[in-house]
Amino acid sequence: MPRAGAGAGTTAGAAAVHLLGTGTALPGEPVGNDRLSHRLGIPSAWVETFIGTRTRHFAVDLDSGRVRWTLEDLCTDAADRALADAGAEPSEVGFIVLATATPDALMPTTAALLADRLGIEGAAAYQLQSGCGGAVQAFAVARALLSVTPSGLGLVVGGDVCSKHLDLSQDFRELPPGALVNYVLFGDGAGAAVVSGTRRPGTQAVLTHLEHRLAGLGLPPGQRVEWFGAADLRSPDSRPPAVTEDYKAVEHRVPVLARELRDTLLTASGWRPETVDYLLPPQLSGRMTERITSELGHGFEWEPVSCVAETGNNGNALVFLQLDRLLPRLTPTQRALALAVESSKWIRAGFTVEAPQEAPDA
Structure with missing residues (x-):
């Protein structure tokens, strides 16, 4: 017999996920390498040469460390835009699946807070603890939910506020490259998609x-x-x-x-x-x-x-x-x-x- 779980993750032949609309949210203005290099005291050329990321967005203020946007804020903005793009109302959404590695708190979940911000009463709200593969996990969970009610609508969301883990008070000149890379590699943001199990007018x-x-x-x-x-x-x-x-x-x-x-x-x-x-x-x-x-x-x-x-x-x-x-x-x-x-x-x-x-x- 095959081991338990053998073949898990392969989804060929299963029902498809229809995308009706998408939306994204990035906090504040983009932070370029010159601005970041000045704040961290590192050469801008190092970032350009070894990382190659030109700009990123932070939910915290680089100077004070004050939180300006929460993950809930960013996910709400992205969800609002996805719903508008799909021409759908929050009341039509039957479930939310949110993937994140950096929730605002362990409880309540950001997924539940998002449902509340959107004014969705009675929806099922699921939250996945995940990294860069989380969006695919969330779409897979959504597809399973849509297989029960194919004509329904779901909201799939993913986002992270990585800057909450960065200590802006330290002397960055003392950090080894392996630690410093996290300050120039990551950014904050959220995205969302309205999905259905069947094609509707406007399916993208x-x-x-x-x-x-x-x-x-x-x-x-x-x-x-x-x-x-x-x-x-x-x-x-x-x-x-x-x-x-x-x-x-x-x-x-x-x-x-x-x-x-x-x-x-x-x-x-x-x-x-x-x-x-x-x-x-x-x-x-x-x-x-x-x-x-x-x-x-x-x-x-x-x-x-x-x-x-x-x-x-x-x-x-x-x-x-x-x-x-x-x-x-x-x-x-x-x-x-x-x-x-x-x-x-x-x-x-x-x-x-x-x-x-x-x-x-x-």
Whole structure:
């Protein structure tokens, strides 16, 4: 007999997710490398050369550390825009699935607070603890919910406020590169999509073959994000850093997992590479994403849809930001591959995207 869980994550043949509208939210004005370098006391050229991210957005004030936007704020803005884009009312939403690694609190969940802010009474609100693969997880959960009520509407949301983990009071000149990279790599933001199990007038795209698999059995995590509270009695000096990342392991493993995921999705969908029009590559940093995109699309005329060089790595929001850029370009008969690799425990996640083909039933 196969082991329990063998084959989990493969979703070929299951019902599709119809995208009716998307929306995104980024806090404040973009923070460029000159501004960030001045604040951190590091050379702007270092950021440009090794990271390649040009701008990012922060929910906290860089000078004072004051929180200006919460995750709830950003998710609400993104959801409002997605509903408007879909021409839908909050009262039509039957469930919310929210993916995040950085909730505002452990309880109440940001998903429940979002439902309250939107004025949605009686909706089911689910929250997933996840990293960059969270958007795909959320779409997979939404698809399962829509299989029960295909004609209903759901709201899929992803977002992160990574800057809450960054200590802006320290002397950045004393930090090693492995710790300093987190201050220039990440950004904050949120995204949302209104989904249905069946095509409706105004359907913008269809997500078909979803893939979400653990790919790091026995390997140490590539990233770890701590949670500290009153129960943690260690002194601040003895606590581990809030965010740690094995950047060398990320550079080595993510391209490999991305290629595996690309091939898996092409096989599951039965698509030939030359029939794909767009590639939504994994979003890590401007420099690394450029390299991975070049390797994944080598020999094919795939137009990349990327955002990380302008938005920073904002975790669970990234796929939504890419979809928000893709949908206005997608024309009938066109296709896209969306790939995400989460380094926390090496998770590969992605889906295929198609323009809607047939007119909805009268």
